[in-house]
Amino acid sequence: MTAEPPVTPPPRATTHATSLVLVNTGDGKGKSTAAFGTVMRAIARGWKVGVIQFLKSGEWSVGEEKVARDLGVDWWALGDGFTWDSEDMSQSRAIAYEAWSKAREVIASGEYQLVVLDEITYPINWGWIPVDEVLKTIRNRPEKVSIIITGRDAPEQIVELADTVTEMRKVKHAFDAGIAAKRGIDY
Ligand code: ATP
Ligand code: MG
Numbered sequence: 001m002t003a004e005p006p007v008t009p010p011p012r013a014t015t016h017a018t019s020l021v022l023v024n025t026g027d028g029k030g031k032s033t034a035a036f037g038t039v040m041r042a043i044a045r046g047w048k049v050g051v052i053q054f055l056k057s058g059e060w061s062v063g064e065e066k067v068a069r070d071l072g073v074d075w076w077a078l079g080d081g082f083t084w085d086s087e088d089m090s091q092s093r094a095i096a097y098e099a100w101s102k103a104r105e106v107i108a109s110g111e112y113q114l115v116v117l118d119e120i121t122y123p124i125n126w127g128w129i130p131v132d133e134v135l136k137t138i139r140n141r142p143e144k145v146s147i148i149i150t151g152r153d154a155p156e157q158i159v160e161l162a163d164t165v166t167e168m169r170k171v172k173h174a175f176d177a178g179i180a181a182k183r184g185i186d187y
Contacts, residue, residue, distance in 0.1 A: 019113075019146040021138055021162040025121065025154035028168035029186075035116045035148045036064050042146075043071050047113035052103040053077045054096060054151075055119040063187055074112075076102055096123040100133070110142030121151030124158075131155050 022038070024031040042049050051068060056078045065075050078099045100123070107115050123129045135157055138147060149158060159165050174182075181187060 017163065018143045019141070020164060021146070022148045023154045023159060023162045023165040024148065024150045024168065025152060025159075025165065026167035026169050027152055028170035029173060030168045031150040031152075032064075032118055034166070034168075035118060035150050036068070038148060039068060039073060039114065039116060040071075042114040043073070048072075048074075048111055049114045049116070050074045050106045050112040051076070051116040051118060052099055052106065052120075053118045054099055054123050063184070074106075076106075093123075093126075093128045096126075096128040099123075100129045104133070104137050107137055107141050107145055107147065110145060113144055114146050114148070116148045117150070119151045120149055121154050121158075124155055125153055131157055134158065135161060 022035075024034050039049050039051065049068075049072075051065075051073055053065075053076070065077065068075055076099065078095060100120075103115070103117055103120070106112055120129070120134070124131050124134060138158075138161060141147065149162070154165070
């Protein structure tokens with residue numbers, strides 16, 4: 001009796017896409033780090049890469065941001081150029097929309113072959129960034145601009161539009177055992 005191959009061989013590829021839209025979603029770890037892994041591939045091919053981070057995570061993002069900048073990646077973190085002088089939601093909303101305006105400009109410029117919209121699903125799901133604007137921007141993007149979207153609960157319409165969607169499923173997470181985020185692993 002012959003064993004089943006572990007994976008069904010894919011159909012032979014017959015077309016080459018000029019760009020792709022990827023979504024890394026789900027409740028397990030690895031959404032952002034997978035995106036940054038792809039950033040390394042893009043850099044290796046001489047692509048210009050832009051990263052827009054939609055959640056302010058303080059020092060947590062410092063690790064990958066520094067390395068990426070050293071590699072020539074243009075990186076915008078939510079809150080850049082803004083001051084957080086109140087906990088006011090309308091201000092957070094305005095800042096998120098400002099970040100989206102930047103993202104839209106970066107995508108539409110056509111100067112970047114890869115644009116990462118890290119954690120954009122949250123402000124979309126909170127109603128701070130209209131999903132229709134995101135869909136329109138993705139659909140109308142210059143042909144060589146690939147996009148990676150990360151964050152939990154990716155909106156269904158974005159999942160439909162994307163070429164590749166991966167759901168990170170949490171099997172275990174150290175955090176649940178009371179282990180704090182670890183420098184070098186988590187940020
Ligand atoms: P990473 O940036 O490590 O790839 P992620 O992008 O998949 O994680 P986020 O929700 O953005 O996940 O998580 C941000 C931080 O929270 C990271 O430090 C990550 O390790 C941690 N984290 C991710 N998933 C979980 C989880 N299921 N429970 C607790 N913490 C998590
Ligand atoms: Mg993340």
